[in-house]
Amino acid sequence: MAPQQGTDRPTYTLWQMVAYFLRLGTLGFGGPVALAGYMHRDLVERRGWITDGDYKEGLALAQLAPGPLAAQLAIYLGYVHYRIRGATLVGLAFVLPSFLMVLGLGWAYVRFGGLTWMQSVFYGVGAAVIGIIAISAYKLTTKSVGRDKLLWAIYLTLAAVTVITESEIAWLFLAAGVVVWFWRAPPKWLRQSGANALAATQMPAASGLFSTLDWPLLSQLGVFFAKAGAFVFGSGLAIVPFLYGGVVTEYHWLNEKQFVDAVAVAMITPGPVVITVGFIGYLVAGLPGACVAALATFLPCYLFTILPAPYFKKYGKLPAILAFVDGVTAAAIGAITGAVIVLAKRSIVDGPTLLLALVTVALLLKFKKLPEPVIISGAAVIGLAVYPMLHH
Structure with a gap:
């Protein structure tokens, strides 16, 4: 099997990888589910830069550590x-394009008062995105879960739990890993654990720039978003209820309409959904607020990835760890599939949106190399045409 290659000479340069993630951050629509699917398709299947084993380790670590899944x-x-x-370079390349886009949208939102056109665009794009992520989830399922009955049981359980609770329950991923580990590679001695390096690392909020800034507000933003990045597991969408509780209910930084617009901005821009924090930060405290919110959210996820990574690489080939990773991967993909259904309930609201989602699935099944941005652009145009007719 190929997983050993992770330590061999790479078949690509660092700058090729950075360029790939810059492009994915600029054009990658569909949220964490789709982005994880694109990474597997492009880097494992098409280019062979990353082995399936290394990808699975990364997906397992991203699920186990708090923070946004796609970025991790x-x-x-x-x-x-x-x-x-x-x-470091890949993380920056992936997050920067969508951060710059939400800054531009934040400026336009404040300058021109609200984004009425956005509802029309999101009406179309949201439905097409459901089709895209459904195909991604299907491919991940067939590739990683295969025919293993135990993995299927875990996958279906997590999918059901995600649909019912509309959230991702972190301890279930751990439990899934432990179940497969004990089933496939029961520990000879009770304590033979390689690396639980997911230590609770305390996050310092990023400290500062210029004396003219509103330090009390910025530090409040920094602490709040560091907590969001450090304690919210799973997909970028899992962070939305947490943000709502703080931004709207507790601190009253935004009203409900502004918050819904912020989530819509994240959904219609490519790259990680969590970048909605940049838009929220901009509305609360301008450019400094956007920078503090984004840095505070992504710094914990960066640290939670690079600190355990050496242990994952060192111990990742042990049968017990491989079994654990398989269990967590099956749970992760189950949760991702459940998330497709949860999102569909919000995005598919009538006949035209259902038709758009189904046409997207049909197009992607028929034309394997059809670029997603083409579908997204078409869906946006349809949304701009159809939504005003239905809602005026």
Whole structure:
């Protein structure tokens, strides 16, 4: 099997990897589910830069550690061959394009008062995105769960739990890993654990720039978003209820309409969904607020990825760890599939959106190399045309 290659000479340069993630951050629509699927398709299947074993390790670590899944998976894949330098540059390349986009949208939102056109765009794009992520989830399922009955049981359980609770329950991923480990490679002695390096690392909030800034507000933003990045597990969407509780209910930084618009901005921009924090930060405290919110959210996820990574690489080939990773991967993909259903309930609201989602699935099944941005652009145009007719 190929997983050993993670320590061999890479078949690509660091700058090729950075360029790939810059492009994915600029054009990768569909949220964490789709982004994880694109990474597997492009880096494992098509280019062969990353082995399936290394990808699975990255996905498992991203699920176990708190923070946004897609960003952590990207950081880990950057780490595989180029260690800290690779992880850092890939992480920046992946997050920066969508951060700059939400800054631009934040400026337009404040300048021109609300984004009415956005509802029309999201009406179309949201439905097409469901089709895209459904295909991604299907491919991940067939590739990683295969025909293993135990993995199928875990997968279906996590999918059901995600649909019912509309959230991702972290301890279930751990439990899934332990069940498969004990089933496939029961420990000879009770305590033979390689690396639980997911230590609770205390996050210092990023400290500062210029004396003209509103320090009390910025430090409040920093602490709040560091908590969001450090304690929310799973996909970027898992962070939305946490943000709502703090941003709208507790601190009253935004009203409900502004918050819904912020989530819509994250959904219609490519890259990680969590970048909605940049938009929220901008509305609360301008450019400094956006920078503090984004840095405070992504710094914990960066540290939670690079600190355990050496242990994952060192002990990742032990049968017990491989079994554990398989269990966590099956749980992760089950949760991802459940998330597709949860999102579909919000995005597919009538006949036209259902039709758009189904047409997207049909197009992606028929034309294997059809670029997602083409579908997204078409869906946006349809949304702009259809939504005003239905809602006026």
